[in-house]
Amino acid sequence: MSGKKARRRGPAPARSAPSRAEPAPGPRRPFGSALFGSASSVMPPIGRSLGRGLLTVASSPVLVVIAVVAVPLSWMTLLAIGFEGSPSRLVDVLALPPISTYFDLGTGASVVGIGPAFLIFTGVAIAIRSVIYAVLTGLIVEVLEDGRVSTYGLLRGLSVIPTVIVVQILSFSLIVAGNLVFPVLGPGIGFLAFVAALVGGLFFLGFAPTAAIRQGRGIAESVRRSGRAAMLPGSRHLIFCALYFFIALPVMVGLAPGGGDITANPALVTWIFALAVNVLHLGFMAALSYRWIVAEPSVPEAPVKRRQPAREPSARARGRR
């Protein structure tokens, strides 16, 4: 990696000149290849992304300490406002949206019930979480670029708070809409659709904060480019997002020591588990940033139009001819 000084003096120059030419239209790929693609991709493989993400966090004392401090601070804050619940919730303190949004909504409903106070709680949670998420992304990007954290990374993070707020609000809207719409489909399909919506939220919005930090573009353009990056052929980004969702919700919450016991005093193993899982969340966050940075030059400036290839005549049609 190089270019340290150039980066530290301002936002990345990717807006003007992508370092690589946009990929030439290749042979047509089967439907869904962008989601589940097995083709070669400019985006690093999932394993490498996760490894680099975890290494980025684990090698940065600042990031590890943030994860370790954020969890008890959140817990004490929740207790102070009257929360009674299971400490297993702590595993999702630093989760990525929309899982973090889901966590906040559940916490809000538990503390104040469903009513006007719930909306206030949600608004405050979105604001706080946006600041944290933006700062963390800024620091992570700086560690990836320069191998260190500084005030520069912090300020870059703070500069994209509006983008992160929009991501959080979109996540919130997604969950609310899912709760209203998907029950119509019945308990089974409706639940699956809701899960798909959550995964979809991460899929399309996950790159937006990093994109905003790296390219300094506006909110809408950052969100759009996040979606385009997710759709890059062969990225396996959907699998990445589904893996994160699966780990962050059923696995981590389900495996949390202490289970559903309601207490204000988490056991030692619960603390260890919650802190470690939040470090893991930062690892996923860094993996997303890493994937974006690597794929950034290849993210198209405009939506890629799907070509309609000429269909091969069927055997029956050929026979008729």
Next chain:
Amino acid sequence: MRPRHPEGHLSAKTIHLSTRTALAVALTVLGLGSTVGLANAQEGQPSSWPQYQGGPGHAGSLEDGPQPPFRERWRRPAPAGESLSPAILVDGLAVTVGSEAVYGVDLGTGTVLWELPRAGGPLSTPAAGSVGGSTVVLYLEGPQDEAEPSPSASATTSVSTSGSPSPGGEAGGLGEGGEALSSLVAVSLENRTELWRIPLEGVARSGVTIDGTIAYVGDQDGHVVAVALSDGSVIWSAEVPGRVDVPVAVSGDTAYVVARDADPPSVAIVALDTSTQLDEGTDRERWKVFPQATSTVGSALAAGEGFVLVGSADRLLRSIAAEDGTERWASLVLSFFSPATAPAFAGDAVYGVDLSGGLYRFDAAEGHREWSHQLNEVVFRSAPVVSGPTVLLGLSDGRLVAIDAASGHLVWGSEATPGLVGTIALGPDIVVAVKGGKDAGLIAFEPDPQGTLVDLPSPTELDARTTLSRYAVAAAVVVVGALVPGMLLRRRFGPADLSGDIDGEDLGETEDEDSAETDEEGP
């Protein structure tokens, strides 16, 4: 923290029994429990706990109830091997309803003193009243199999206000479509002879409520009937918008009914005028409220002191003005309320328990939560009962627990046993609870002079020293566990390759892996 072995708990603060007794006496003298013991105060009620939650309003309190610590006095599995209904305590007996019989169990020994054959039907709480100085027990019977007409069912199709009871009659009735229905049966406790029985208009599982000389029953088709205790004549009947599957609560001249409707899902609280002066056909509905929509989940009612209490699916315990149905207050709890639970009240306090085992005390006037105690055990078939200065509750892990009403601290808990401990009945020196599980039946506890009390706060009370010390150790473990390998691996692999060169080596991946992906694409 689960006090399964209270005596052995290191953090438990032992209190001398004499201190607890003195506290109980002091509270009584101060009049804090001035309105408890509603069950005893009812005219025509023959015993300490003659119906569900003690009295017609189901206050669930007994001023001079037994105090912990307790020990098990006896355990009585259901004689026919099936479950039993919640028990009532009357004239030295626990009376409970089984599928095939109604049992009279000696409170001293747990021996079944008598049993009356019963022709099946849902299990529900019986009730006892007094007629002419003798005690009458009322219970619901039949249909034998809800899917099939009872072989002994009568052909009576409906109840009318001029309905004639039939002593020693059939087990149940048949509806207009030939479906089997339930009956309300009255027997003399003295000689167990059947005094009367009346067929109802539907299958009934609400249990029986007795207020003075009138009994109230609801059925699954939304009928509520008021029956004269003396002869079984129907005084009035009314319809409510949904099935009635929990006991009717009566306070003053009003009966309060929970009506659940599945389509669309809703729960209605209906207040019915119980006055006997109204003309036949007069609408008895005083008010009707729907505390929440889109769900049929909600607790049974408790009524008295000018309010009606109900737990709703939106996790709110509501106090509704008895006069006009307006909401006095609503307070949030942690999870839903089981349909098989009910709030309780005594003095200036209201108690409720949610499905996840949170027991709460609220100020009866304003609804402020005064304390909560999270027991971390499901409470499905039990309701809190206030025994003097103590609140008792049965849990799904088979424990009976006692919580100090003033502090909200757990002061005693029995050993966990197979099968839940359900609805509780209180006598002056005995606690009788329905028992679930493999050996379902009844279980009785009595005060244990040699027992020990504990003083355990709710686990939701922050113990700052313990929590912070645990956190500090955990933080050290995670920081070291993450940073040491992180630093070493960073040294091994170096900074991230952000060039997008997927063929380059990063984190040990080689060209082979990526070329393998490329190969999958094909030409």
